[in-house]
Amino acid sequence: ILLNCMGNDRNEYIKQQVQVKNPYLDTMEEDILYHFSLSTKTHNLPEMFGDIKFVCVGGSANRMKAFAQFIHQELTLPGNPDEIRDICEGTDRYCMYKVGPVLSISHGMGVPSISIMLHELIKLLHHAQCRDVILFRLGTSGGVGLAPGTVVITDKAVDYSFLPQFEQVVLGKVITRSTELDEGVASELLQYSSELQNFPTVIGNTLCTHDFYEGQGRLDGALCSFSHEEKLEYLRKAYDAGVRNIEMESTVFAAMCRVCGLKAAVICVALLNRFEGDQITSPHDVLVEYQQRPQVLVSHFIKKRLGLL
Ligand code: R2B
Ligand code: URA
Numbered sequence: 001i002l003l004n005c006m007g008n009d010r011n012e013y014i015k016q017q018v019q020v021k022n023p024y025l026d027t028m029e030e031d032i033l034y035h036f037s038l039s040t041k042t043h044n045l046p047e048m049f050g051d052i053k054f055v056c057v058g059g060s061a062n063r064m065k066a067f068a069q070f071i072h073q074e075l076t077l078p079g080n081p082d083e084i085r086d087i088c089e090g091t092d093r094y095c096m097y098k099v100g101p102v103l104s105i106s107h108g109m110g111v112p113s114i115s116i117m118l119h120e121l122i123k124l125l126h127h128a129q130c131r132d133v134i135l136f137r138l139g140t141s142g143g144v145g146l147a148p149g150t151v152v153i154t155d156k157a158v159d160y161s162f163l164p165q166f167e168q169v170v171l172g173k174v175i176t177r178s179t180e181l182d183e184g185v186a187s188e189l190l191q192y193s194s195e196l197q198n199f200p201t202v203i204g205n206t207l208c209t210h211d212f213y214e215g216q217g218r219l220d221g222a223l224c225s226f227s228h229e230e231k232l233e234y235l236r237k238a239y240d241a242g243v244r245n246i247e248m249e250s251t252v253f254a255a256m257c258r259v260c261g262l263k264a265a266v267i268c269v270a271l272l273n274r275f276e277g278d279q280i281t282s283p284h285d286v287l288v289e290y291q292q293r294p295q296v297l298v299s300h301f302i303k304k305r306l307g308l309l
Pocket of ligand 2: 140141142143212216246247248271
């Protein structure tokens with residue numbers, strides 16, 4: 001019985017760890033996380049990152065720095081938030097800030113950019129022996145039948161045919177991975193959004209595309225190979241499949257986190273209603289306020305989890 005218990009405990013313990021799914025990694029003497037400008041030989045990753053519990057990623061470097069400063073204030077941590085240092089200052093590919101148990105990282109635009117970052121992030125969390133980590137993508141998106149400013153918590157991240165899957169070409173063949181996200185975290189986020197004032201939030205599917213213009217059915221790119229009617233028909237089909245917003249990273253984010261046993265959620269604000277147009281016409285200050293909304297919601301979640309609320 002005792003052995004059995006220990007076995008179960010051990011399984012539980014391992015399950016909570018960040019799992020890399022690559023047998024070659026353990027045979028490497030050094031692992032250079034090139035795009036972070038970090039390495040297992042030159043940096044003590046367990047010491048630097050071992051206490052991380054929440055990882056927040058988003059496209060823009062400035063926005064993720066602002067988020068780090070914001071969460072620093074929200075958690076009332078000591079020190080000056082203006083003096084926060086970019087851990088990846090040795091490279092300008094991505095930026096990274098650590099604030100207590102929270103890591104804030106930028107990922108650039110699109111699937112290839114975020115997937116490079118996620119490979120190195122998941123290895124970093126593994127090398128650092130982090131446990132019980134939740135990942136959040138905080139982003140912007142185009143709303144599908146939603147008022148600008150609405151926050152969308154992703155139920156399923158779907159591809160161009162509205163299926164919850166991510167296709168990747170590996171050695172010349174397409175492999176398909178599931179993009180199921182953590183249901184518990186999503187419903188907890190929705191619950192917390194109702195505790196915030198003037199905070200329109202919905203849960204819905206998120207369409208992930210490989211382009212901002214033609215790929216999202218926009219009529220205002222340098223190329224346009226379809227009509228206004230065809231655009232509306234595609235958006236209507238998306239809406240009927242439960243899609244409420246469109247962005248460019250959610251499927252690979254969901255797929256990679258799932259394979260590695262990481263709980264993950266996607267929270268994006270809609271900057272416009274795509275049934276009404278393609279250009280983002282809101283004034284700068286309005287857009288800045290919209291982009292703070294996912295940050296406010298995730299900060300609320302983190303404070304709840306840390307017992308600060
Ligand atoms: C949302 O906004 C960016 C495009 O403007 C892209 O990274 C995304 O997913
Ligand atoms: N990001 C996108 O990918 N699409 C939009 O319409 C707005 C932001």
